Amino acid sequence: MQDNSDIAWDNDHVRVLTFDLSGETFALEANLVCEILDLLPETAVPGATPLAASVINFRGSVIPVADLRLAFGLAAKGMSLDSRFIVIELDCEGETVFVGLKADKVFEVTTLTRAAAEGPPRIGTRWRQDFIRCIAKRNGDFIVVPNLHRIFATCGQSTGLAGPQH
Amino acid sequence: MSQSDPADVFRVEAQELLDQIEQSLLDLENRPGDADLVAQVFRAMHTLKGSGAMFGFEALAAFAHTCESAFDRVRKGEVRATPELVSAVLGTLDHLRALVQGEEDGTGTALLAAVDAAMTGAGGVGCAKSSSEARWTIRFRLSRDSLVNGTRPLPLLDELRELGICEVTALTDEIPPLDSVNPTECYLGWEINLLTSQPKSAIEEVFLFVSDEAALTIEPHSEKIENEKTEKATTATPAEKATETKSGPSGAIRVPAERLDELMNRVGELVIAQSRLKQISATLSDANLHSVAEEIERLASELRDSMMSVRMVPISQLFGRFRRLVHDLARETGKTIDFETSGETTELDKTVIERLADPLIHLIRNAADHGLETPEVRRASGKNETGRVMLSARQAGAEVIISVSDDGRGIDLSRVRAKAEKNGLITAGATLSDSETLQLIFQPGFSTTEQVTNLSGRGVGMDVVKRTIEGLRGTVDISSKPGQGSEVDLRIPLTLAIIDGLLVRVGQGRFVIPLSSVEECVELTTEQDLRSKGRSFLTLRDQLVPFIRLRELFASRSGPDQYQKIVVVSTGTDRVGLVVDQILGDHQTVIKPLSRFHAGIETFSGATILGDGGVALILDIPHLVAAGQQEEERLRAAI
Numbered sequence: 074m075q076d077n078s079d080i081a082w083d084n085d086h087v088r089v090l091t092f093d094l095s096g097e098t099f100a101l102e103a104n105l106v107c108e109i110l111d112l113l114p115e116t117a118v119p120g121a122t123p124l125a126a127s128v129i130n131f132r133g134s135v136i137p138v139a140d141l142r143l144a145f146g147l148a149a150k151g152m153s154l155d156s157r158f159i160v161i162e163l164d165c166e167g168e169t170v171f172v173g174l175k176a177d178k179v180f181e182v183t184t185l186t187r188a189a190a191e192g193p194p195r196i197g198t199r200w201r202q203d204f205i206r207c208i209a210k211r212n213g214d215f216i217v218v219p220n221l222h223r224i225f226a227t228c229g230q231s232t233g234l235a236g237p238q239h
Numbered sequence: 240m241s242q243s244d245p246a247d248v249f250r251v252e253a254q255e256l257l258d259q260i261e262q263s264l265l266d267l268e269n270r271p272g273d274a275d276l277v278a279q280v281f282r283a284m285h286t287l288k289g290s291g292a293m294f295g296f297e298a299l300a301a302f303a304h305t306c307e308s309a310f311d312r313v314r315k316g317e318v319r320a321t322p323e324l325v326s327a328v329l330g331t332l333d334h335l336r337a338l339v340q341g342e343e344d345g346t347g348t349a350l351l352a353a354v355d356a357a358m359t360g361a362g363g364v365g366c367a368k369s370s371s372e373a374r375w376t377i378r379f380r381l382s383r384d385s386l387v388n389g390t391r392p393l394p395l396l397d398e399l400r401e402l403g404i405c406e407v408t409a410l411t412d413e414i415p416p417l418d419s420v421n422p423t424e425c426y427l428g429w430e431i432n433l434l435t436s437q438p439k440s441a442i443e444e445v446f447l448f449v450s451d452e453a454a455l456t457i458e459p460h461s462e463k464i465e466n467e468k469t470e471k472a473t474t475a476t477p478a479e480k481a482t483e484t485k486s487g488p489s490g491a492i493r494v495p496a497e498r499l500d501e502l503m504n505r506v507g508e509l510v511i512a513q514s515r516l517k518q519i520s521a522t523l524s525d526a527n528l529h530s531v532a533e534e535i536e537r538l539a540s541e542l543r544d545s546m547m548s549v550r551m552v553p554i555s556q557l558f559g560r561f562r563r564l565v566h567d568l569a570r571e572t573g574k575t576i577d578f579e580t581s582g583e584t585t586e587l588d589k590t591v592i593e594r595l596a597d598p599l600i601h602l603i604r605n606a607a608d609h610g611l612e613t614p615e616v617r618r619a620s621g622k623n624e625t626g627r628v629m630l631s632a633r634q635a636g637a638e639v640i641i642s643v644s645d646d647g648r649g650i651d652l653s654r655v656r657a658k659a660e661k662n663g664l665i666t667a668g669a670t671l672s673d674s675e676t677l678q679l680i681f682q683p684g685f686s687t688t689e690q691v692t693n694l695s696g697r698g699v700g701m702d703v704v705k706r707t708i709e710g711l712r713g714t715v716d717i718s719s720k721p722g723q724g725s726e727v728d729l730r731i732p733l734t735l736a737i738i739d740g741l742l743v744r745v746g747q748g749r750f751v752i753p754l755s756s757v758e759e760c761v762e763l764t765t766e767q768d769l770r771s772k773g774r775s776f777l778t779l780r781d782q783l784v785p786f787i788r789l790r791e792l793f794a795s796r797s798g799p800d801q802y803q804k805i806v807v808v809s810t811g812t813d814r815v816g817l818v819v820d821q822i823l824g825d826h827q828t829v830i831k832p833l834s835r836f837h838a839g840i841e842t843f844s845g846a847t848i849l850g851d852g853g854v855a856l857i858l859d860i861p862h863l864v865a866a867g868q869q870e871e872e873r874l875r876a877a878i
Binding site for chain 2: 113114118120121122125128130135137168170172
């Protein structure tokens with residue numbers, strides 16, 4: 074896994090896709106994004122880690138769906154008309170993995186500048202610092218750029234089935 | 240295919256021929272008098288020599304020629320196929336393999352001398368480069384109108400090849416410019432460099448019927464011609480190459496494996512599209528659409544079956560290789576080993592077979608090297624001096640079980656334990672059951688042999704075996720009885736790509752149960768449902784079958800259906816009932832792997848895409864049955 078904690082700045086700029094998760098604005102490098110899908114039926118995978126608890130059919134392949142809200146302790150929200158799956162391509166230990174990320178709303182592709190970006194704040198957040206690559210200020214608001222590799226590093230293992238309940 | 244290098248085609252063919260020769264020779268060791276086997280070896284060597292020369296593998300051809308001559312004489316009864324001779328020829332096979340790959344390992348002369356010596360010992364005179372053998376240079380040119388008269392040059396060349404090693408060069412100097420070519424006339428001449436033990440008269444005999452219309456010279460070979468020849472040695476005419484490459488087994492063609500994979504993917508897509516069509520036709524009550532949908536369903540399923548059968552090859556392909564391995568192992572260890580195989584006709588997907596080779600080599604080595612005792616030890620413990628290593632394959636449901644067993648000393652659990660403690664795999668004094676101790680063998684870096692032998696004991700083995708088998712979605716079981724031997728069972732799923740499945744619904748989720756493991760479906764009666772609060776068994780024809788409620792296992796939130804069904808599944812030995820809400824019907828299931836995020840979940844072997852575009856998970860029956868058994872034990876203990 075390449076260390077993606079550094080953002081590939083191009084002349085101190087980077088193109089990102091911004092989206093909303095429970096009221097917070099997140100951003101991903103635009104070159105990671107394959108496709109934005111409208112709502113699809115999800116299939117729950119019993120026993121899977123809650124972060125990636127279901128799968129969807131993406132162009133004939135079965136890909137996992139991840140809910141970043143769980144990594145950041147945000148309140149889960151039901152699906153709405155604005156909900157989308159952002160399909161991204163991740164490089165995991167030399168293997169290309171497609172993952173669908175849930176988003177409450179997809180905003181736009183925009184440019185972040187290096188000058189406006191800061192490392193994760195040391196205080197003032199409940200979020201795990203290593204899950205954040207940087208926080209960018211824009212129009213008086215904050216945009217969170219998550220560290221997907223770090224977040225998904227825990228996804229390989231099963232949490233075990235619910236087990237028979239008697 | 241047409242653009243591939245002809246030499247590669249030859250290499251594949253040569254590899255097969257060498258394997259065939261090896262098998263025949265090994266059989267010959269056991270049945271020295273078998274004339275059929277001798278003839279098989281002879282024919283295969285002959286073909287190898289012929290095609291070798293054709294594709295420019297001169298050294299190979301010459302070498303094969305010597306072995307062929309040896310077997311020709313065995314065939315004619317001049318010498319006997321003594322174990323020494325068989326052994327000597329076996330010894331040359333690796334050299335031949337190296338030659339096929341274009342490598343010269345420099346052992347050729349010594350090996351030939353060994354064959355020669357064995358021949359002499361077997362009651363004949365050595366044949367390698369014997370004085371009676373001579374090189375001839377033959378030039379012949381047919382008259383222009385000979386084709387019109389019905390003379391065919393190719394059979395003549397074939398006849399010459401029968402005489403010995405033959406190198407044919409076409410003489411193209413008389414071919415006129417294209418616009419003045421008369422297609423019925425023969426412009427070609429041939430120069431043949433022949434190494435044979437036959438007299439000149441035999442060569443002349445070949446041309447007996449064409450001597451009137453051909454210009455023919457036969458003269459002893461000189462070095463000068465040799466030099467000229469090497470310059471144009473590769474210029475056999477395309478027509479000749481074509482005839483020669485056709486000489487494989489009739490009706491069989493070689494296809495690169497990637498093309499089959501590609502075709503398999505297309506069939507997979509077709510099957511998915513077909514199930515969508517089926518679903519649409521079910522909702523629209525149009526009789527025409529319905530009949531087309533059924534027709535397509537039938538075609539898709541037939542296409543799928545033939546596609547699968549194309550990829551299936553008998554496991555004998557793999558087993559054959561191991562006989563040589565055991566032969567060599569016996570020699571190196573000084574043990575006498577009886578190698579038995581059974582179930583060679585069991586078929587498996589070709590890619591699976593290839594990936595099984597290395598694990599099996601390792602297991603057989605372990606059995607012969609670690610498992611079997613030396614003859615002295617065996618005699619002392621009252622066993623037959625000859626150790627046995629058995630390799631068997633059989634199909635059980637949707638799996639093939641391959642087992643490697645030996646009648647040796649078995650696995651010494653205390654040694655395994657001591658070793659594991661030494662290597663820090665377990666803490667000293669930890670309590671482990673016997674089967675847990677056996678599992679330690681699969682830990683990386685584990686090896687019980689004190690000295691590293693040439694054969695095994697480098698500690699890179701069993702963990703690799705386990706990983707490879709798990710990569711094929713299979714499992715490894717090991718069992719051992721002290722003093723009586725040990726057995727390793729590999730269970731491999733039969734297919735990798737498409738299976739027939741039974742689609743069921745549990746709560747909101749849909750799941751596929753591989754149809755091959757389904758035995759029957761019964762209803763869960765209210766009475767059983769209530770009674771099973773205490774014990775999850777149902778009685779099926781006087782047998783207790785434990786059942787698992789998938790709703791509980793999968794923690795479904797919605798309420799159960801009023802009439803739940805039980806699907807009884809089996810792994811060949813054990814049966815378990817799976818309680819589901821609804822049985823939706825059969826489904827041609829294209830297996831899609833689950834991503835690494837879900838790879839750790841053993842209950843599912845993959846996923847599939849349904850007709851409506853949704854995803855259903857495929858149940859891994861062996862793991863579910865294992866879960867069912869644990870449940871049963873837990874319940875029994877609770878009573």
